[in-house]
Amino acid sequence: MEKARQPAKSRNVAWTILAFLGGLYLGGFVLFIWNLPPTPAHGARADGIVALTGGDSRLDAAVALLEDGAGKRLLISGVHKDITKADLKRLVHGGPRFDCCVDLGFSAMSTRGNAEEAAAWARRHGYKSLIIVTANYHMPRSLHEFATVMPGVRLLPYAVQQDDVDVDAWWSDTHTLRVLHLEYAKYLGSLFFGALDQSHRDQREAHNESTHRF
Numbered sequence: 411m412e413k414a415r416q417p418a419k420s421r422n423v424a425w426t427i428l429a430f431l432g433g434l435y436l437g438g439f440v441l442f443i444w445n446l447p448p449t450p451a452h453g454a455r456a457d458g459i460v461a462l463t464g465g466d467s468r469l470d471a472a473v474a475l476l477e478d479g480a481g482k483r484l485l486i487s488g489v490h491k492d493i494t495k496a497d498l499k500r501l502v503h504g505g506p507r508f509d510c511c512v513d514l515g516f517s518a519m520s521t522r523g524n525a526e527e528a529a530a531w532a533r534r535h536g537y538k539s540l541i542i543v544t545a546n547y548h549m550p551r552s553l554h555e556f557a558t559v560m561p562g563v564r565l566l567p568y569a570v571q572q573d574d575v576d577v578d579a580w581w582s583d584t585h586t587l588r589v590l591h592l593e594y595a596k597y598l599g600s601l602f603f604g605a606l607d608q609s610h611r612d613q614r615e616a617h618n619e620s621t622h623r624f
């Protein structure tokens with residue numbers, strides 16, 4: 411009789427753990443949505459501006475910031491290799507500063523790639539502060555990835571509302587819910603692997619220090 415109870419008890423424990431983890435995940439998801447940054451009023455100033463491709467609203471906002479003098483130069487990161495600067499200028503109705511002060515990055519294939527591309531660009535120009543322009547739901551992961559690869563650079567978020575993702579009505583729109591859920595999962599993965607990378611770096615530094623002592 412006692413042996414028969416043990417499997418049932420183990421199942422109950424397993425279900426309790428799963429329910430706890432599921433509740434934790436869902437609670438974190440809701441907090442993630444509630445804490446998404448709003449679109450700020452114009453007024454931010456930085457050395458440079460970085461726009462992450464993925465929607466016309468991001469590029470429109472970034473170009474407007476450049477024309478308003480919010481930064482010295484604009485990097486559009488993650489541009490498709492077949493797109494030219496002239497194509498983008500027509501698309502976003504670029505103004506006088508577009509020709510002289512906009513750089514295109516073609517190498518990024520992911521948010522981490524955007525961060526690495528922007529870090530190299532910032533180093534090349536000696537920039538110590540950047541305005542990051544991307545969709546509001548994409549901003550938390552973007553800031554984490556950018557801060558990881560350029561810890562000494564001040565990052566100012568400029569979140570935009572993407573036309574096809576209605577964050578204010580996320581619970582009633584299937585497409586928005588799917589986009590936000592996928593982004594939340596990616597954000598958690600970014601945090602996890604970022605912590606893992608940091609742990610490995612700390613271990614290597616500790617090993618190097620101990621080696622130099624001897």
